[in-house]
Structures are given as C-alpha cells and as structure tokens.
Amino acid sequence: MDEDLPTEFDLVVVGTGFVESIVAAAASRIGKTVLHIDPNDFYGGTWASFNLDALQSFISSIAESPATDESKQFNSIKNASQIWHVTTPTATPADDAIPEGQEATEKIWTKENVLKEFRRFNVDLSPKLLFSCGKLVKLLISSNICRYAEFRAVDHVCTIINGQTRSVPCSRTDVFNTKDLSIVEKRLLMKLLTSCMGYDEHPEEFKDYEDKTFLEYLKSVKLTDNIIHCVLYSISMSNEQTSLKDGIDNTKKFLNSLGRYGNTPFLFPMYGCGEIPQCFCRLCAVFGGIYCLKRSVSNVSIADAKVDSIKCGNQDIKASNIVVGHGNILPDFSIPAGGTGVGKKCGGISRAIYITSSPLGAEELNSSGGGVNFLKLTDESGTGAFVLQLSHYSGTCPKGLYLIHISCSAKSNNPEADIKPYLDKLLTTDHPPAILYSIYFTIDACLRCTSGASITNDSLSNVFVCCGPSFELDYDESIDNAEGIFKKIYPEDEFLPRAPDPEEIVIGDEDPVSVADDVITLDSVKEQIMELEAGLLHQEDCMEENSRNEEMAMEVGEE
Structure with missing residues (x-):
C-alpha cells in the first residue's frame, strides 16, 4: 500500500x-x-526474460502502439513485429496409426502445440554471455551474489566456413583433437596463441606491426585462411579494422577465460539472462x-x-x-x-528471436549437456552479429525446440532487414534450422x-x-x-563489498562466538578427518601389537 x-x-x-x-x-x-x-x-x-505467452503480449503491445503515442515516446523497445511460420494444426501421429514394428516419428510442432508449452520458455530481450574471467563473474564472486544464480558452460564456439558450421578449437586438447585442421595448422595455431599470451613480456616481437591491424599481423605470420578466420572472428571477436593491440587484448581475454568452468571461455545463466x-x-x-x-x-x-x-x-x-x-x-x-x-552509445541494436524445431549444425555440435552454442558472424561493415543457440538444457525452452538469438548493430528502423544477411548465412549452411516463429525489434539508446x-x-x-x-x-x-x-x-564508499553468508549473520543479542561455534567450516571438517584418520591409525597399531603378543604367547606355550 x-x-x-x-x-x-x-x-x-x-x-x-x-x-x-x-x-x-x-x-x-x-x-x-x-x-x-x-x-x-x-x-x-x-x-x-518472458515466457512465450507474455512475450507475445509484450511484442503486440509495442507493435500496436501508434508512433505518436506520447506514453511510448521513450519506450526502449521499438519497431517490433512477430510472425508464425506454421499455422495449420496437424495432429501428432496416433499410436494406433503407426504400423506394427515401426517407431513413432518425431513430434510435429505446430503453433497450437508450441503455445501449449509456453511456460517452459524463458526468452531474453537482451541475451549475453559471461566471460569466465570477465567483470561480471568477478563481481558476482567478490560480492557473494553468485549464490543466487546457476550457470551453464557454453558447449561450442562455432564459425561458418564454406557453408559448414564448425566448432572452433578453444583449448589445447581441442586443437590437437580437431579433424578440421592439419598437423601443420595445429602447430601454427598453438604458436600464435602462445605469442599473443606473451605480448606484454616480449613486445619487441610485435614492434613492426604496432600501427597495423590485427589482420595484417595474422597474415604476416603465414597462417592459413582457416586459422585466420577462426582467430580473427571467433577467438578475438575482431574485424578487418581492429588494431593489433585490441586484437591481442581480445585474444588474451578469450584465452584467460579458458579452463575455468568448462571447455569454452563462456558461461550462460540458467533460465536466461x-x-x-x-x-x-x-x-x-x-x-x-x-x-x-x-x-x-x-x-x-x-x-x-x-x-x-x-x-x-x-x-x-x-x-x-x-x-x-x-x-x-x-x-x-x-x-x-x-x-x-x-x-x-548504448542501444542501437537490431534483435531477432527464432523458435526452431531443429538446431543449427550437425549432431555432434548439439549433443552436449550445456545446451548453449555461440557463433560470431561477419559482414562487410565489420561489426558483425552475435548468434546464440539455446536448447532445453539451458532451461529456456521445451525439449525438442531451440531458441536462436541474433543481435547486430541497428542500421535502419527495420530490424528484419538488418538481420536478413546473417539469417541467410544460417539458412544456407549444411544443417540449417527449421524456423517456426520469429520476432524482430530494435533496442533504442x-x-x-x-x-x-x-x-x-x-x-x-x-x-x-x-x-x-x-x-x-x-x-x-x-x-x-x-x-x-x-x-x-557515494565517492567514499566501497562498490558492492562481499555480502555475508546466512550463517555468518548475527541477529539481535546472539553471541557471535557461539554462533561461530555452530558453523561447520572447511577447516573444521579437515580437522575432524585428520582426527579420524589418526584414530584409525592408532587402532590399527593396537591390533597389530595384539596380534604380535598373541603369536609370542603361542610360541611360548609350544616351547
């Protein structure tokens, strides 16, 4: 009230x-x-994040508001539209209609049975990933806010080469296990990544390229086109105009986040951002x-x-x-x-959200349990687009369906037209997604x-x-x-200091010493284990001594 x-x-x-x-x-x-x-x-x-029913209502309310409506003048979401690409309800094959000895086919997704699953969707307006060593992960840990959320490690960082969706090798193990690179390419890639990590210790190796682009440097070290593509667009998230310093910094950020929580450098929040x-x-x-x-x-x-x-x-x-x-x-x-x-400037983002009945890429790219794949697409402007594919393992959609998010810089007031070049690239790959429903909108500054x-x-x-x-x-x-x-x-105050755990909070007139005595810490558990092990060792020593005494007594008796 x-x-x-x-x-x-x-x-x-x-x-x-x-x-x-x-x-x-x-x-x-x-x-x-x-x-x-x-x-x-x-x-x-x-x-x-919205479930599917709430998302449709939200997009409809924006699309139906007249541009002259003063109440919507400062709405940060604009140019919204949505369309269903499946409209005719067709029933899933009944059990008695399936010939004996033949298995049921996959579920036929229609508008009707997708909408029945609306509560299982958690669709983000602004989806993002977290670098494992990025500012947000560090802030969540240092402030102890991480206890309020769950995360999934991203399964694959992908790229599209010659119409094929491929997984970019991230770790040393990935590099040597991939079949997409030759032995020579693997050695060249490992040498390059090692050089980038040692940029601060050995800047003399790069002094001839300080005023050049990262792409020019990659070409100068005799890398193949495949490696240049993977490093420039998928690892450093750069473009043809990115400077050497920025390209190396981006590469180091990617590499420093590897091996912390998964095989890729990224995390995604369970149930959406x-x-x-x-x-x-x-x-x-x-x-x-x-x-x-x-x-x-x-x-x-x-x-x-x-x-x-x-x-x-x-x-x-x-x-x-x-x-x-x-x-x-x-x-x-x-x-x-x-x-x-x-x-x-913030905003200025064209967004697309697709519900699909099949994933992007081959089965081996979509069989992991994390449920999240990431893809960076390029274009002539150099900014490119971020593509995020989510499965039911991420808690954002029902089993059998996928969410595909595309985000790019807004070039016009028509987000569908801005997204189209990137969507066309996805639809012309060797394993294109089957789109059931699409949403387009612009996030304003x-x-x-x-x-x-x-x-x-x-x-x-x-x-x-x-x-x-x-x-x-x-x-x-x-x-x-x-x-x-x-x-x-508050210029003199600390920004988000660590919040105490519930057992560390003293309420009212509680004695903090007695409260602390009841708290089970890792050190106390270790001490108890050590005491238990010492007791077991002592018990074994006593049993061995008793055995020896019994043997000596038997020998004396025989004599």
Whole structure:
C-alpha cells in the first residue's frame, strides 16, 4: 500500500534493469535506504526474460502502439513485429496409426502445440554471455551474489566456413583433437596463441606491426585462411579494422577465460539472462531495499537544481538521489541529466528471436549437456552479429525446440532487414534450422546517449541516468556504467563489498562466538578427518601389537 511506504529515502531507483539493479544493490549493501520501483509488472525492463505467452503480449503491445503515442515516446523497445511460420494444426501421429514394428516419428510442432508449452520458455530481450574471467563473474564472486544464480558452460564456439558450421578449437586438447585442421595448422595455431599470451613480456616481437591491424599481423605470420578466420572472428571477436593491440587484448581475454568452468571461455545463466538483474534485486532486498512494481513517478518537486521529492502513487517521497533506468523518464522534464555514460552509445541494436524445431549444425555440435552454442558472424561493415543457440538444457525452452538469438548493430528502423544477411548465412549452411516463429525489434539508446553529452549543461545534480544494453557480448560496459554512477553518488564508499553468508549473520543479542561455534567450516571438517584418520591409525597399531603378543604367547606355550 502507498501509505505503508516510508516518506524519505537515501536513493530512489526507477526501473529494474541490469544497471539500475546493480546501483540499488550497491547502495543498500552499504546501509543506504533504497526504494526501487518499476512502472512495469515485471522485473528487468529491457533486460527481462518472458515466457512465450507474455512475450507475445509484450511484442503486440509495442507493435500496436501508434508512433505518436506520447506514453511510448521513450519506450526502449521499438519497431517490433512477430510472425508464425506454421499455422495449420496437424495432429501428432496416433499410436494406433503407426504400423506394427515401426517407431513413432518425431513430434510435429505446430503453433497450437508450441503455445501449449509456453511456460517452459524463458526468452531474453537482451541475451549475453559471461566471460569466465570477465567483470561480471568477478563481481558476482567478490560480492557473494553468485549464490543466487546457476550457470551453464557454453558447449561450442562455432564459425561458418564454406557453408559448414564448425566448432572452433578453444583449448589445447581441442586443437590437437580437431579433424578440421592439419598437423601443420595445429602447430601454427598453438604458436600464435602462445605469442599473443606473451605480448606484454616480449613486445619487441610485435614492434613492426604496432600501427597495423590485427589482420595484417595474422597474415604476416603465414597462417592459413582457416586459422585466420577462426582467430580473427571467433577467438578475438575482431574485424578487418581492429588494431593489433585490441586484437591481442581480445585474444588474451578469450584465452584467460579458458579452463575455468568448462571447455569454452563462456558461461550462460540458467533460465536466461533475466535472472541476473533479479540476483542484484535480491541482495538489495536482503539489506532492506523496498520493491514496488507497477509504480511510476507521477510528479517531481525541484528546488535548488535538485529533485527534492517525487510523487509515487498517493505519497510524496523525499529522495537524496534518484537513478533513472533505461526506457524510463521523470515527468516535467524530458532529459534527466548528470548521468554517467560509457565509452560509446548504448542501444542501437537490431534483435531477432527464432523458435526452431531443429538446431543449427550437425549432431555432434548439439549433443552436449550445456545446451548453449555461440557463433560470431561477419559482414562487410565489420561489426558483425552475435548468434546464440539455446536448447532445453539451458532451461529456456521445451525439449525438442531451440531458441536462436541474433543481435547486430541497428542500421535502419527495420530490424528484419538488418538481420536478413546473417539469417541467410544460417539458412544456407549444411544443417540449417527449421524456423517456426520469429520476432524482430530494435533496442533504442537511452535518453542520455540519444541526446548527447550537452544535456548535462543544465543538469539536476542528484539525478542520474543509466544506460541500456550495449552491442557487446558480455556485460563489461554496463558494469562500468553502474560503478560510475555509484561512485558519483557515494565517492567514499566501497562498490558492492562481499555480502555475508546466512550463517555468518548475527541477529539481535546472539553471541557471535557461539554462533561461530555452530558453523561447520572447511577447516573444521579437515580437522575432524585428520582426527579420524589418526584414530584409525592408532587402532590399527593396537591390533597389530595384539596380534604380535598373541603369536609370542603361542610360541611360548609350544616351547
């Protein structure tokens, strides 16, 4: 209820997207009072995950809203459309219709029986991967938020060469086991990767290429076209214009993430990327943050170049600072200022989501238990596209169906046209996917990135704007954005210090010593094992001594 809310907070956060949720969690963790509201009836905003029924409703609401509708003027999702590619319901073969001795064929997926499985879908608006040594994994571990989420290791990093979908060898074992490279190519690849890892120790090896591109360097070391393709596009995630330094840094990031949690350098959140913002929301709530969905700011009171209070429902709430999320806007002024942007604009992403009845690639690429394959596609512009294929093992779709996400830089207001060159590449491979349903939409830039940095000249000093998703594979820029906003608000405080485990929390007048005595730690378990082993050794010694005594007694008796 509105009247139950406190009337004063240190921080009010509008929107439950990824960046906003991190800022809210970080503020709550250091003891600040936080009110976290969202006009939507779901968590995540542009970073949300939906089941299939909710996704269709969400896309329909955007597609049916007129462009002149002021309430949708700052909606971060635009140009949405959806289409079913199977419409005529056809029944799955009945058991009595199958001839004796013949097995039933695979299930025939129609619109009707796909929709029956709508609860088994978790479809991301902004799907991403986590580098195993990336900023988000480090933040989840250092803050102890990792206990709120589960992850899957990505099974394969793939590429398309001559119309064939191939797995890119990531580890040393992969390199020597692959049949796609000759022995000479394997040695050349291992030598190249070793050189890249030693760039900082031996920069003299690269001094002749400092002002050249990474591609020029790869060609100079006499690599084959196959190896250049794999390293340039799939390992370093680069393009023809990438500098030598950036290409090597990207390659080192890829290699440093190998062997930590799986055979590839990437992790994917179980049940979709929408779980990640909610992990930070949980931490915020644990430390006293208050959450209200379907609540928007209807009015603001401004005094001395600051927002003094906001009107939420029927209440006037004072706020020391306000953080506004991607796709949200405060009334009475169009551009909230004072935010912290990232190095490049957020948004500007064309998105496609496909439900398919068959996967991309041959059976050996889709038989692993992780349920996640990743593919980087290239184009003439150099930016390329990220392709993510998910199976039921990832918890994002029913068994027998697959989700394929494609993300690329938006070149027009027609996301379907932007995606088409990449989709055509997938459909002309040796094992193309069979598409049942498709969605297209554009993720727009936030107000700050859209309007430019000049908007901060007449700023409100206590209002901060969060950027939305950037066209990047992982979350590095978004984490920098969140930390930058937090440091502007609380420059002297630590950003997301480690949260204690439940057994470490002392409640009320509990004696921390007695509480600690009841906690089973790894060291205490080791001590108990050592004591048990010592006892067993002592028992064995006693048994051996008793045996010897009995033998001596028998010998004396015989004499």
